[in-house]
Amino acid sequence: MTEIQEKDKIEFLVHYKKIYSVLRDEWSIERIGLLKQILLNYLQTCDDTTQDNVKNELWADIRTTIVAIDEIGLKQSSVYAILLIHPVSNGSYSVERARSDFGEDTSVILNGLLKISEFSDKKSAVESENYIKLLLSIAEDIRVVFIMIAQHLRMMREAKSATSSERLDLSVESTYLYAPLAHRLGFYTIKSELEDLSLKYTDRETYDFIAGKLNETKRSREKYIAEFIEPVKQRLNNTGFKYDIKGRTKSINSIYNKLKKQKIEFENIYDLFAIRVILDAPLEQEKAQCWQVYSIITDMYQPNPKRLKDWLSIPKSNGYESLHITVMGPGSKWVEVQIRTKRMDEIAERGLAAHWKYKGLKSESGLDEWLKSLRESLDDKETNLTQKLSDFKLDLYDEEIFVFTPKGDLFKLPKGATVLDFAFSIHSKLGATCMSGRVNGKNVPIKHVLKSGDQVEINTSSHQTPKQDWLNSVVTSKAKTKIRQLLKEEAGKQVDIAKETLLRRMKNRKIDLDDSHLMQLIKKLKYKTVTDFYVDIANGKNDINWVIDRYLEIESRSNEIRESHSTVSAEEFTLKTPGIENTSADELIIDQNLTGIDYKLAKCCNPIYGDEIFGFVSSQGIKIHRFSCPNAQDLFSRYGYRILKARWSGKTGSSNYTIILRVIGNDQINIVANLMSIISKEEGIQMRSISIDSNDGLFQGNIAVMLANTSMLEQLIKKLKAVKGVKSITRLN
Known part of the structure; x- marks a missing residue:
């Protein structure tokens, strides 16, 4: 043990002052002093070899705390837990003492963080069962995920100094887990920043392109916003309302998605920004003032009725309230306008954490119901990992619909929900016996897709039971989980009957059942599970006598082999080396330093060779993609648990790869010949094909070449760009 150095103590106190200045109005002086002493004691417990790591951990916790306070709005208990987690993990402090010193809430959050820390340092959070553990921790206390989001945001902001592999891990976790969670919990600003940073770390070229375009158009955009806002201000000033009005640019990632989805040029995106009107209104006048502002703006600018989104009358389940309209602004450009109050804006920026601040003012959000549904899905021991992950992703839906019971009770469901989803959302028994529905007075089947405003009545029958194809008629995880449970219960009953029937028939034929022979038969018939085998017997797909005959064939063959097998002495025995079925050149290292994998x-x-790459476990095996692949962000966000690290081995590639270059230039004499001449002179590069089209003095075309690595490619592109008349050379995906 060493005494903490004076400079280290001073550095700690400087960082600690930031926390103190934020929370001094809430914390008691005694608790502030106690927390400071605990952290100083923690620093003193480290020896010379671990002191730097311990200090770095503490500074990181302090930076996470600042994010949690400033951007999520977390309070005392959560902040205590963040700062105490490492002293507790280290053993210099305990959860029991935290309960006594800082309260029950702090100890509950600490326990949740400890569960996560047991595995988060070992593997990526989106890998296998660790992912489920994280989700279960989230479901136990939502403040745990608030802290995890704050920590992840801090790590993403600091990831510029991390390795490429570490950035990939963080980016996949951002797009697959933390950004959707932030969105589901209402942290829209954090969601956008995580997505932007993920794109920056995985496809810097695209990120820089969009950021550059936004910077180029900033002046004209600001001029247009001012032109739009000025007459609105004049009208609002006459109302006497207290308000703030400003323009907000779309996030880089949302622009990227729009470019990719609509296949348009940057210049053709009309909704690069939105205008936001924020009213300082008393609670009882909020809706009235928002609708009055709506009336003023739509009197001035022509609205698009199809683009009206009213989250004032029915807020989103994460507490989000706002009124969105799209109007035709100056120069015949569509402009989105968001109208909300200061209270609504704080909830929009800080999500459910801010919603709690106003608890009691409005009906409670759907968070508790969502967490209950999440736990039911994750606690189902029979459901496999892939299904659990799929169900969880379904619950992170972006859009909601609002439907009513015959009595007028309101239910919120994800877009695409059916009559059967609605039945299960009311009660599991109602869902299990659902025959059909009546929507707005008309009879419809159970798979009928509902729309906002529908009034739904469920028709049931005591003879109805869940069917396998029901899983294709629902989208909510609650309905899917319950249907699977009911199907398994029914299958279990059928399996017991089938087992008993098979044993009785074999006994009648005086056959002794051997489990090993039965398993050989089940494997030979290509069943994945024993249950599937018995289910087919129960439903008559496999005749029992036919099954017994196949069993006797296996038993007879096994006896013949046993009888014909001669004893071999140890001296005569030769170990056969199995042939290697999967081979590949060791040019790639996949996952944890694995080579020789197909x-x-x-x-x-x-x-x-040389591209920044990652592996993806597909149904056809492992596929290697570039970070800048047009499908990369989609793979990260939808299938994060299938992503593998991958890197090239050695210093240069040992294989040749075919790539296509897109060439655009002036149609000059000999320009194509000059390009071909340069390629032919480059050592180690072979031209495979060339196709050129010429029109109105310009030519464009594709050149396919074979080369070994990105260094050779960059050198070739540099030389081709230097040819007189060439405007651009780009690599095609």
């Missing part, structure tokens, strides 16, 4: 290079992005 893989394929994805055709959607054609990676070559």
Whole structure:
């Protein structure tokens, strides 16, 4: 043990002052002093070899705390837990003492953080069962996930100094887990920043392109916003309302998604920004003032009725309230306008954490119901991992619909929900016996997709039971989980009957059942599980006598082999080495330093040696993609648990790869010949094909070449760009 150095103590106190200045109005002086002493004691417990790591952990916790306070709005108990987690993990402090010193809430949150810390340092959070543990921790106390989001946001902001592999891990976790969670919990600003940073770390070229375009158009955009706002201000000033009005640019990632989805040029995106009107209104006048502002703006600018979104009358389940309209602004440009109050804006920025601040003012959000549904899905021991992950992703829906019971009770469901989803959302028994529905007075089947405003009545029958194809008629995880449970219960009953019937028939034929022979038969018939085998017997797909005959064939063959097998002495025994079925060149290292694994290079992005890459476990095996692959962000967000780290081995590639270059230039004499001449002179590069089209003095075309690595590619592009008349050379995916 060493005494903490004076400079270290001073550095700690400087960082600690930031926390103190934020929370001094809430904390008692005694608790502030106690917390400071605990952290100083923690620093003193480290020896010379671990002191730097311990200090870095503490500074990181302090930076996480600042994010949690400033951007999520967390209070005392959560802040205590963040700062105490490492002293507790280290053993210099305990959860029991935290309960006594800082209250029950602090100890509950600490326990949740400890569960996560047991595995979060070992593997990526989106890998296998660790992912489920994290989700279960989230479901136990939502403040745990608030802290995890704050910590992850801090890590993403600091990831510029991390390795490429570490950035990939963080980016996948951002797009697959933390950004959707932030969105589901109402932290829209954090969601956008996580997505933007993920794009920055995985596809810097696209990120810089969009950021550059936004910077180029900033002046004209600000001029247009001012032109739109000025007459609105004049009208609002006459009302006497207290308000603030400003323009907000879309996030880089949302612009990227729009470019990719609509396949348009940057210049053709009309809704790069939105205007936000924020009213300082008393609670009882909020709706009235918002609708009055709506009336003023739509009197001045032509509204698009199809783009009206009213979350004032029915807020989102995460507490979000706002009124969105799209109007035709100056120069015939569509402009989105968001109208809300200061209270609504704080909830929009800080999500459910801010919603609690106003608890009692409005009806409670749907958070508790969502967490209950989440726990039911995750606690189902029979459901496999892939289904659990799929169900969880379904619950992170972006859009909601609002439907009513015949009595007028309101239910919120994800977009795409059916009559059967609605039945299960009311009660599991109602869902299990659902025959059909009546929507707005008309009879409809159970798979009928509901729309906002529908009034729904459920028709039931005591003879109805869940069917396998029901899983294709629902989208909510609650309905899917309950249907699977009911189907398994029914299958279990059928399996018991089938087992008993098979044993009785074999006994009648005086056959002794051997489990090993039965398992051989089940495997030979290509059943994945024993249950599936018995279910087919129960439903008559496999005749029992036919099954017994196949069993006797296996038993007879086994006896013949046993009788014909001669004893071999140890001296005569030769160990047969199994042939290696999967082979690949060791040019790639996948996951944790594994080589010799079969893989394929994805055709959607054609990676070559030197590209930043990752592996994806597909149904056809491992596919290798570039970070800048057009499908990368989609793979990260939808299938994060299938992502593998991958890197090239050695210093240069030992294989040749075909890539296609897109060439655009002036149609000059000999320009194509000059390009071909340069390529032919480059050592180690072979031209495979060339296709050029010429029109109105310009030419454009594709040149396919074979080369070994990105260094050769960059050198070739540099030389081709230097040819007189060439305007651009780009690599196609």
